[in-house]
Each structure stands twice: as C-alpha cells, then as structure tokens.
Amino acid sequence: MSAMDRFREDLVRLSREINADPELAYEEHRAVARIAALLEKHGHRVEKGLAGLPTAFRARVGPPGPTVALLAEYDALPDVGHGCGHNLISMTIVGAFLAAAADAQDLEVGIELIGTPAEEKGGGKIDLLDKGVFRETVAALFSHPGSGGNWSVSERLLGITVKRVIYEGLAAHAAVSPEKGRNALTALIALFVSVDGWRQHLPSTARVHGIVREGGVASNIIPSRAVGDFGIRAADMDALGGMVDMFTDMAKGAALQTGTKVAIEDEMRPYLPVKANPMLGAALAKELERLGKRPKIGDLVTASGDIGNVSQKIPTDYIGFPVSDERIPGHSHKMREASVSDYAHESAFVVIQALAATALKVATDRSFRESLRS
Template identity: 35%
Template sequence: MTAAEGDGVGGERPAEVAARRRALERIDAFAGRLTELSRSLHADPEVAFAEHRAAGRLAALLDEAGLTVRRGPYDLPTALTASYGTGPLTIGVCAEYDALPELGHACGHNVICAASAGAAIGLAAVADELGFAVRLLGTPAEEAGGGKVLMLDRGAFDDVTVAMMAHPGPVDDVDPRSSTTSVARFDVTFTGRASHAALAPESGINAGDAAVVAQVAVGQLRQQLPDGYRVAGIVREGGAQSNIIPERTVLSFEVRTPTAEELAALRERVADCFRGAALATGCAVAITATQPDYLDLRNDAWLMARYADGLRAAAGRSPAEPAGPPRRIGASTDMGNVTRALPAIHPHLGLIGSSGTPHTREFAEWTGGAAADDAVLAAARAMAWAGIALAADEERRAHYLDLRAAGVGGAATSADG
C-alpha cells in the first residue's frame, strides 16, 4: 500500500490527513533500509547487554534520518536514544534488538528494532508541523536483564508522554485487554564441601544432592499451584567430575504469575524449596535476583485502537476485533513495567503465514524472511499513524499530558477507548 492510500480514517482533520501522508511517504522512502536493518540484525544476533553492533546499526540509520542520537546513555553501553522535535508532548517508541542464546532472533527483536526505527523516522517528518517531540529508546536486554526497567528507573521515560512498540507473533493482536505474565528470575547457589567420591564420601557435603532435592521439591510444589502459575529452571553448574563430591552447584530459576501482585508469594514458596534442600543436605544456599521483576502488561485502549486503525488503513491488514475473554499469554516482557508507569501499548504483530511460535527455531527462520519485511513496514506505519492521531487531537493530547503529569499508566487508562 502506498502512502497516498492511507487516508481513509480521521479525514475530519485535514492537518492530520496531510501529516499522515508525509509520514508514510517518509517511511516508504526508508523502506529498503529498514528491512535491511532487520535482516542484518537477524544475520548477526547478539545476546542481552552485548548488542553493540545492533545498536550501532540502529544509531547509524537514525542519524542518517536526521534524529539526534545518543549512544550508551543511563550507564548502559548498548542503550541509545534518538530524538527529534520539541514540545510538551513526547511520543516514545521502544526498540529491542537482543537475541536469544543459541536460537538467535527467535523472538523477532530484529523486526521490533526496524519497525520502531521506521515509526520514529515517520513521526520525525511531521513533528515540527504538529508540535511534538519523538523519542526512540533503544532498550537492551529484554530477554534477560530488564533493560527497560533499568532505563525507567534511571529517568529515560521521565519526559515521555506515551510509548509504543509492536512484538512479532503468528497473528496480529490489537486487543488492549491482552496481557502477559509477571516474572521473577534468580540464581540459586548451593555450597558444600568437596571430597573424593570413592575414598572418603562421608567427608563431603554434596551440593549436587541439594540441587536434586530442590528440583524434586519444586516438582511436588507445582501440582499445588493455581492455573497460570509457572516455575521453570535449569542447572547451570553441577560439579566437575564424577569422582569428586560437588562442592558447588548453581541453578537458574524463574517464577511467573498472572499479575505482579501475586509474584512475591510464589517466589517465597519456591525459595522455601531451596532452603529445605540446603537444610536436608547440610549445604549453604544463596538466592540472588538476576534481573528486575517484569510486570504484567496493561495496554492503553485508545492508543491501541489508533494503532489498529493504522494497520487497516496504512498497511492493508485486517486485525480481528477484540472479542471473547481477555487473552493472557504465558510470556513476559519488561514493557509491562513501562505500561505501569505511563500510557503505552505492546500489540502483537503477525508474521503472516508463519509456522512455529516465538522461542523456536521455526519462528527464527520466519523472522528473517519476507513476512518479517512486511511486518516491519506494517508496524512502522501503524505506530506512526497512532502517534499522529494523538498529536493532531488537541483534546486527546491534553488528556494524555494530564495523565502523565499525574503519573498514571495503562492500569488507569485501559478502559478509555
């Protein structure tokens, strides 16, 4: 679909129609470079907090487009911000670009990055005439580490009025009631005493046994947990060799609950399993958080509706109307924390025809192909459309500025369609 074909919604505001046309034309002019960015990240995956080349590629494109780029802000070397325009209204667009260990871009963060870059470039083209600022926030370490939470705590979102991003999945999902789970992640270290496993096993304190007892205890706990609660973990260190009683084992675990309010209680119940295993085997135990807690998403309904308008009118897509009970996926995201702090959206962006689901090798293949290219441009156009709708609507603009001044996030605005 060309930019000129995207004029079918909100025609009652001529300035908005003209701004949309210019923004979409600007995105179209950068279309090849946006899909090239997505594909280059896909071919060169970097994991959390190591996304140096990805951040560099994104920064170079945004600099070329005329945005003011700042590399490594907020004491995060692979973070960045890119800004254009002035005014009290600041429209934020979040870009992710970290990949998964071994699986590469099986979650499609390369698509997120390029789509957000496109949206920022399109919005920057009309920021002066509509009187707003656009801010792209390059947020590292979504898969593990909580880059958005760290940036939120360090002030990166303080002057951002609303925030947007779109996450790849099998289908478009624009239901503002859709949400994610909350998650806490931590390492558990058991410390015992080494000894020869054949000559003097009685002199050892077996940290490997503690790991086994802990996993059995967690397995027994699972059958007593409510629906929607999840506990998962791996053994990262399990001993050196078979003739040495292991003096140290390290487990990495996570717990998930439907809402943030339920997370602390489940974390404590699981921690008791590790404490009990230490007591049973005579080991010492240390439980250490490995990232900030991720909170469940709370999408803003009005922004989501405008994004859906853009998908239909500017990208030629047909996302389903919200129907039936709200959908809560089992995955988690640090964008949930952003939605608790300010009005924001995190729709799911369909890779049309894709097989597999995120975090599979099958999905990783799709995030580097033609369906991903189409998704990049569709989401860029839809996010630009939503931002322009906000900037052009004086009443709505004032409403969101008031919400932001009051520190209100998606929790209070989710019903405001």
C-alpha cells in the same frame, strides 16, 4: 513517492543486517550503528550513549518537553541469535518514527525513538527508567513479532524474577567415605523435584522453570557446591510475591533434608507484568482494522519483558504481529529464519503505519492524551 516507499528498501535492509549479525545484551554496537546511520541518512540527529549506556540512543522530532516514545530493541539470544525477532522490532520502530516524522505537523508534544538495549538479559528499559529518561514520556508504543497469523494489541505479559540458588555441602570420596560428605547436588535435585510437584497446583497465569548451572566436578567426589537458576513468573505482583515466598521455603527445605547450606540471590532485576493501556490499545486496534487486520485484544501471553516495567509507570501498549501463518516457537532457529521472510516484512510495514498514526494521534490530540491517564 509515499513515506513508506521512501523508507522501504532501507528498512528491509536494516532488518536483514541486524538478523544476520546478532549481538548479546549491552553489546549491540553494530546494530545501534546501523540504526543511527539510517536515521542520520534521513536527516535526524541521534543522541548516542543515552543515560550513560553505550548501546542506548535517542532521536526526536517536535517541540521540547513531553513526548510519546517509540521503543526499539535489537539484542539477540545466545545460540539462536535473533530467534525472538528483535530485528523486526527495530525495523518497525525505526520505520514508525521515520513515517511519523515525515508527517509531523502541528505537534503538541514531541515524538521520540528510544533505543533500549538488553531486553533478553539485564533490562535496559529498567536502566533508562532509573536514570529518568522517561520522566517526560506521556505514552510509550512498542511492537513484538509472533506467529500463527495472529495480530494483537494490549497483550498482557507475566512478570518474572530469576533466583539463583546456591547450595554448599561438604566434599568427600563418593565410594570410600560417602558418610563424611554433604551432597549439594542432591539438595538442588530435591528442589527441582519440589518445583515439579508444585507446578500441578499453579494456575495458567503462572510459570516456574529452572536450569542447573553447577553440579559437581567428578563422579567420585561428592559435590560440595551446586547452583541452579529458576525463573518465576506470574500475572500480577501479589501473585509473584507469593510464589517467591513458596519457592524460598522449598529451597530451604531441600537444604534441611540434605544437611547443606543454601543462599538465594537475584540473578536479574525483576521484569514487572505488562499493564496495557486500554485507550492506546483501542487506537492501535482501530488503525490495524483500517489496514485490514483483525487484532485480538487483551490476550495473556506467558512470556515476560522489561516493557512491563515501563508500563507500570507510563501509559503503554503494543502491537503483536505475525512472521508466518504457521505456528513457530519463539526463541528458536526457525523463528530467526522466519523473521527475515517476505511475510514478516510485509507484516512489519502494516505495524509501521499503525504505530506512526497512533504516535501522531498522541502528539496532536490533547483530549486523547488526557484520556490515557484516566
């Protein structure tokens, strides 16, 4: 029986159970318990509570010291659950670790599986970076589901920073004494209008989008407080910094227009643009081609993730794989449903083989490892 056959049933069950039981960022206790139980069933020791994070973990094979890391995600989204398919990321990364471990002979560096919480909100990989978990990591490998029948490697993701804008005005009776008020909601609306006008001048490698979090309490009271969150995305750090400066000027301008005060806060830590490693990408593409797939290389995707922060420090690449031939929007109920389809799971087993083979190449080929830093 091949390694894939030994693990197949367990991995499909893992995917289905995580998908059916979504947990939000930093709360993924049941997902971690399921993954740990599967790893322990196949003889691997699991270090739980990695770096003081209750839902981070690590398993490892090979010699002490440097490692190639396979990075798992398992957090879900509000409302749509696993509408980003993180159940499949868990399945592919756990599967790749088990497959590589089953064939781990003459390893020059270790192979480890690192469970990283809170990708959707919070940035668990940033926590682990800050705590030195990746200090001895020579390469990081990852996967992410998509749709439309598309296979890819070396996709570039945008960096993102999320700004919370808080306007403070002055409450007054909206009908009896409106002249005594200062409308914080009007200021926030003015900022949205400015952002909408700004969009027509942004390149295809940039995005900005926002929501209203607070906008008043009653229609007959001029709102004294309004709060909005805005995501600002760009393909490189210089462009992102320039966009933040422009956005800040717009927010201040809306305050001047309305006689209100404004404060701008970081709603989350920035996710940096993904810096794909060409050597890892070529190795992943070669394995996918061997398995009958024709991956696109180096496409720009206008989403973001904390994998970008890892990629700015460590040679990193990943496989994008389809859950369907149909184009399905991410972060949707339909994506959640497709992420447990037979099609998705068959794609996942291809990913497992390609990731495992590439991890073994990193762990056994010194010249290849050295090329990752060149």
